[in-house]
Amino acid sequence: MSYKVAVLAGDGIGPEVMAEARKVLVEVEKRFGLDIEYSEYDVGGAAIDNHGCPLPEATLKGCDQADAILFGSVGGPKWQHLPPDSQPERGALLPLRGHFQLFCNLRPAKLHDGLEALSPLRADISSQGFDVVCVRELTGGIYFGKPKGRQGEGETEEAFDTMRYSRREIRRIAKIAFETARLRKQKVTSIDKANVLACSVLWREVVEEVAKDYPDVTLEHMYIDNATMQLLRRPFDFDVVLCSNLFGDILSDEIAMLTGSMGLLSSASINGSGFGLYEPAGGSAPDIAGKGIANPVAQILSAALMLRYSLQQEDAACAIERAVGKALAEGFLTGELLPAAQRDQAKTTKQMGDFIANAI
């Protein structure tokens, strides 16, 4: 089987952790007889420096020719003075999502055995563990809705954004949430603000319709304000959390932080034809970039998601996940996951990559 992958390592810790993901993929290719051709392209701040814009034409063309995008992370203080549209994060990610119609963002987040103490939650809550997947709509809602802009002058000048959802957009993301729940704990919590937003009223209607085709899955609706609270008290009661674009942005980050181990979290952004962009949930972490201490696990798990969703190589994906599980179970960890007193046992970025590659 031969595939093409566009590699967009980006800024900060992106290149370092990407190198480890590539190392692991080499072993996966050997073991599963895959032939993956990688092409590297500039993106984000690196692309601004080299080509004057965060998503150059050549990068987009390269992605067009690939079966999937393996994305590192973008952004950093160097480019923070730029206007929002030209900044690395927004200028690279939003156009990529729009261009490839990556309407579905999957963000798994769980508390790993033995790492419960990293969670910012009280011990009696975190000790119960949790395992949630956030299914976020990624190409609609207030992110892309038109009109968006400004009008008027002086104190009456106003800005406006439009939140917009069609039945079709809601239905396709809701289906994915129910399919996902079917393979897990058969529960979907759909997040909305139906007591205020017209979009949420339609959202609830369509989600109810989709639910009829999944009698084996329990559906509950929850207001976004209440969801931010319930996740703090009883995260273990959630399984699949279905969100619109904006609410998913907010809740998936809250859920990620609840694990206390952002360096372990990956995400998949996919479209209707199996094409996808795979990236760590954390950022470019410029403060630790270049020190060789960043955790490569999120990037490595992003490669696993890529194998699963875009390359249809479930066994290879599982092999990576098992290898990562082995590292975590053996306490083979980077510094940020260790209690202060055990930091001298911290593994480097490279050591983590080597261990996981060897375990494939």
Added chain:
Amino acid sequence: MSYKVAVLAGDGIGPEVMAEARKVLVEVEKRFGLDIEYSEYDVGGAAIDNHGCPLPEATLKGCDQADAILFGSVGGPKWQHLPPDSQPERGALLPLRGHFQLFCNLRPAKLHDGLEALSPLRADISSQGFDVVCVRELTGGIYFGKPKGRQGEGETEEAFDTMRYSRREIRRIAKIAFETARLRKQKVTSIDKANVLACSVLWREVVEEVAKDYPDVTLEHMYIDNATMQLLRRPFDFDVVLCSNLFGDILSDEIAMLTGSMGLLSSASINGSGFGLYEPAGGSAPDIAGKGIANPVAQILSAALMLRYSLQQEDAACAIERAVGKALAEGFLTGELLPAAQRDQAKTTKQMGDFIANAI
């Protein structure tokens, strides 16, 4: 000094906790020589049952004639099948906010000494305490922006909402945030999503302008997604959190839950002429209504906020807050604030009210 207060006790625990607030106000009137005339009106589910709508004309008229509204809480399972517009929460609160132009919502939330263990946060985080005021814009943004509705048919049918903010609207709420910070720890964290929303870009611009008049106050901007995370890791780094309507709805609830003691939190919704609506941050808690065990403190503290902001009786407000502080410091608490093993020492709603009234 004589005042008129419209009392809208509402549903669930509303009437019970309101009775205790009234009891405390009687003592305050005596001690500070105030003359408050109370008029009671139906609102929420009670109003639906008695008059067919959650905010009857008579209630609105009564409020029009008052100096302030002391609000209980509305809603419950009995009215949940109604369409969103007719439900108690939305059908009463949104029109009241709109009618009286209550553009500023203040929600103080702090971790009380000795009650840190109630927080869902890890002990080493909650032990550092926190004390935050959320300043939320309450009459603009996507709640009230036009157009809002539906169009089209079949799978292309779509719903839309409009987020809209003018310089004037942003400026007046930002000023209140800075004034508030001045009397506290001189820090404002302004929440937005300026990497995606046109409204947030304007929001940031205007907040920067307002900040120039408050050189003694530190301003930081934070994206809403990042804010939900940072509040979990380091709530003690926040002082005044300035939010638009939707982001404030979400964050103020997250912050409230971080205290773990919703029954102690009150809120003020005020307009430019000192008129305001004062209500507990929690809901109508139908599950414990009528049992005499609900915590009346949030309602009592709402009365204190009313004295402070609408009746300009700062000393009277402080007297209530001191009396409440005394109850908490002496461990005079309702059941939900006590560890399971000490529940037999739980005070009733009435006992709490009596204690606080006596302490005035």
